Amino acid sequence: MNKLAHILLGLLYRKPCSGYELQKLLNLIWQAHHSQIYPLLAKLEKNHFVYFEETKDKPAKKIYFLTALGKEKVENWLDEPTPFTLAKDEWVAKVYIIGSIDIELGKKLFYEREKYLQEQIKNCQQKLETMEQRKENIEYYQHDFGRYLVVVRRIGLLKEELNWCAWAKESYQEFLTLKKCETK
Structure with a gap:
């Protein structure tokens, strides 16, 4: 699982979000485009780390929630050492x-x-x-x-x-x- 996947799971650990909300939250800590986020959310859902519920609003949007497996994945990720990396600038x-x-x-x-x-x-x-x-x-x-x-x-x-x-x-x-x- 790549860094962005872990970060998305981490943000969902904090609170359920739509893909759009995740994009806004990510802007503060990571550089990712919606073209990366949505396919990754679909993959996370397929692997049972997240699930979604559709809102009844117009237009309908998917709100993503962390599963127990997703929560465990985040906790394991948090427990791993994080190496210092230079930003690509x-x-x-x-x-x-x-x-x-x-x-x-x-x-x-x-x-x-x-x-x-x-x-x-x-x-x-x-x-x-x-x-x-x-x-x-x-x-x-x-x-x-x-x-x-x-x-x-x-x-x-x-x-x-x-x-x-x-x-x-x-x-x-x-x-x-x-x-x-x-x-x-």
Whole structure:
């Protein structure tokens, strides 16, 4: 079973969800498209890890629930050690070759990343504010405590990357200055 399957089961361990709700929850912790999620949910259902009930709403939607076997699978997964993995980040791959590319393109890489990070921080801080307003409601807080921890972590990581970008941009300027001196 792949990582995404375990993560979907984990999200369903927390609460029953539609495929659309799972997609929204995943956005905070994992990158997956609906074209991956729905076939995987069908496979999980076929293997008796989940079952679904159709709503009577129009349009009808499937709400997925964890079976006892699915719950056991999640608990076993949680008990396994989790190795540290580096995120696959296309932007980092671009930065890796920055010393060889056009100067303006290099500057644009940092500008665009900083803009993106600032937007992400703002979005996460709005989510955090909403969650903190609901802290008084222990039932809600208990239900969303994991999400709260993930959002706080995400904000920290985004801010750290923003700081790193400022440092890298400054280092890039120093590199360009040295490169100019060398070509004279």
